[in-house]
Amino acid sequence: MSGSFRLSRRDWLRLAAVGAVGVSQSGWLQALAANTAGAPKRHKSVILLWLNGGPATIDLWDLKPGHENGGPFKEIATAVPGVRIGEHLPKVAKQMKEMAIVRSMATKEGDHGRARFVSLTGYAPQGAIQFPAIGSLVSHEFADPDTDLPGFVSIGGRANGGEAAIGGGFLGPRFSPLVVGGGRGRPGPAMGADDLKVPDLSLPADVSAASQTKRLDLLSGLERDFESGRGSPVADTLKAATDRAVRLMRPEAAAAFRLEDEKDTLRDTYGRTTFGQGCLLARRLVERGVSFVEVTLDGWDTHQNNFTSVERLCGNLDAAFSALLTDLKERGLLQDTLVVCQGEFGRTPKINGNTGRDHWPASWAAVMAGGGIKGGQVVGKTTKDGMAVDGDPTRTPDLIATVVKAVGIDPMKQNMSNVSRPIRIADPAAKPIKEIL
Template sequence: MLPEISRREFTKLGMAGVLGGATAPWFTAFAQENAKNPKRQKSCILLWLSGGPATIDMWDLKPGHENGGPFKELSTDVPGLKLGEPLQKLSKFGKDLAIVRGMSTREGDHGRATYYLRTGYVQQGALQYPTLGSLFAKELGDPASEMPSFVSISPFRQLNNAAFTSGYLGPMFAPLIVGEGSFGPPPSGSMVDELLKVQDLDRPKDIEESQATGRFDLLKDLQNQFGSDRPNLVVQSQHLAYQRAVKLMKSVGAKAFDLTTEKDKTRDDYGRNLFGQGCLLARRLVERGVPFIEVNLGGWDTHQNNFDQVKNLAGILDSGWASLMADLRERGLLESTTILCMGEFGRTPKINGGRGRDHFPNAWSAVLAGGGIKGGQAYGKTSADGTTVEEGKTDVPDLLSTLALALGIDYNKNNASNVGRPVRVVDKVAKPIQSLIG
């Protein structure tokens, strides 16, 4: 039996060079053994497909029907479980995937649907619901950690900014945002590395450590003095932001954001674009104990020329996600990391005059994978034309409560809200999908 070692101790050893290369013969065995530790911290990665993906072309094809489009079904490593033709690499991970084909939700507007899927609640009044990352990071995170509990990679917030905030949980659980995203396809090339950096983490070269420490202490004293006379949310938020920045600056784990230390082949496998490199960054953050990471892939609002756009975007998704799964498995982290892939809704089975598909929340798919999930299956069934759910109808609270169970989170737990009443982690109407829990 290998000796137990905490994730923090392991990270410090690794960053100090004590462990040597990750390809050492014993490394994989060590990681797998450590992953079996029941006290091991769990992580969640949300792959957010902004714009509403045409899931009928990816996860629930309708071959032979006029609504089906040009893509062929692709067999996976699980007999009978099939994906869309553009998902070649993910087809090798069928045993890890649980496709929820019966999603049926209530919002067809980008902004309102984004809010509903990302918080589990319909946007209403003064109640400020937290985004999923803040909500789950609160349950999974370690307040003493040097790393942030929630990192949001390339989010596109313009559709509904409130869907990306920590809401009533306050600034303590707000995300660290890197690489602000866009509604269109992700950037690629040399600009990606710069986008994924946390700016100004390094101490200026002409400032000694002792000088920096003195300045941090002075700033802390000034903030405490200022805040004692002004106990409001704005001051508290600014104070916490400084504290988090200083803690991250001093953390050895901050080097996770420097992707140039990775091998060129690894980076090529993920894809040299913002989403692919974001998935690589997500793996590095999971290794360093960050409990919730989300990576955005925009461009799915395919009202025109749907099939060419889906082919391109699904290819980007395929490389990034498949490489992420392979890396997590090799490092013994897949069993403790749960992945959810979804957008704000699906798209119409009927193909419009512009060879596109329009907004469609009535019947679409989301996908779960990794830790706590029983993969190798599809749950739910849509009609032959893809317009209705015939079996396993699933709403947002059902999906999120299933994710919570996979992560070991009590979805019935209440949090205090900004309007003075308790609010459950997931809405009380939730019916978790027990057959998907591993």
């Protein structure tokens, strides 16, 4: 029975009138009750497709044909008349009715580390304040203590990156991401068998369930003794990690990560790469109620041979992004799942001497799709040479405020920080993008 099955009051009265309620002996009501109890609580979710390194959005979403800054790539039509994007995203172009391209992004940070921090938290680093990631903030708002899956999962990108420290922040370790895969979202065609595996979800062969229970009871007692009167952040972190590991070992939770349960044809459609399979895993997770999933595609720091690299990367992005939107839509999940595609900044409109593009935060683009936003449109524009935003710029806090508002969270809500100062989810000066909402 589908998890989306619902009975209205009118339906219930109609069934009662024909005696359906009286045949509970058939097991129908019990099955319905069990199904309802097992279905995740529905709230909106976010999937962030993180293009690590800063993509040349002038070659993806905002081309400048005919200008010397435009490079060799051509525009192609999309499913929305008048909206055109890069030629190496033909599958994504067919999904344009679900998408909104924000071509007015303008930010200040041109350093990878600082730009990632601002993009993932909405704030510039400020002394001792431990700002949480946007994924932690969203999972905190939708936290369900009864679920076995974490609210925030990061796929393929945090093993070696500077963003590894951007997690639960002052919200605590419980809201840090579960990191899956250390392949850095590599763009090559092959995918390691263990790239997206969560290790140690099964008991060792020589440990029975009863022995495991006794060990966990002993550990719990030791933790309580150690925590008594201390309130140590280290103890809290260890306890949160242990609790998460135990919950993930339960069969229902562990099953979420079994990509082999999917049809081969669907896995092929996403692409047999870490990023492609990561996007498929993201769908499986939000389907089970996970609030925020980020999937990383690395390799966009194209100071050299930009056009060769972008064409290669687009083959991966095009297959996975389009398959994700189609899959979510066919399963009735797209309306409740906001997909965001961005990096930390864009790249220079001017092509350098190595046929590359350098860091450029002054004018770039981000994409949003699903989640109930108004798709089929372009918001903002850049000048003919791509060097600046033509009109009002969209800042990182504006984008974050738009994301959280789209999923039903008040961007001005405050959380108490680690320095006993209330911090809003989005910067107080942030302005959600009204055209999208």
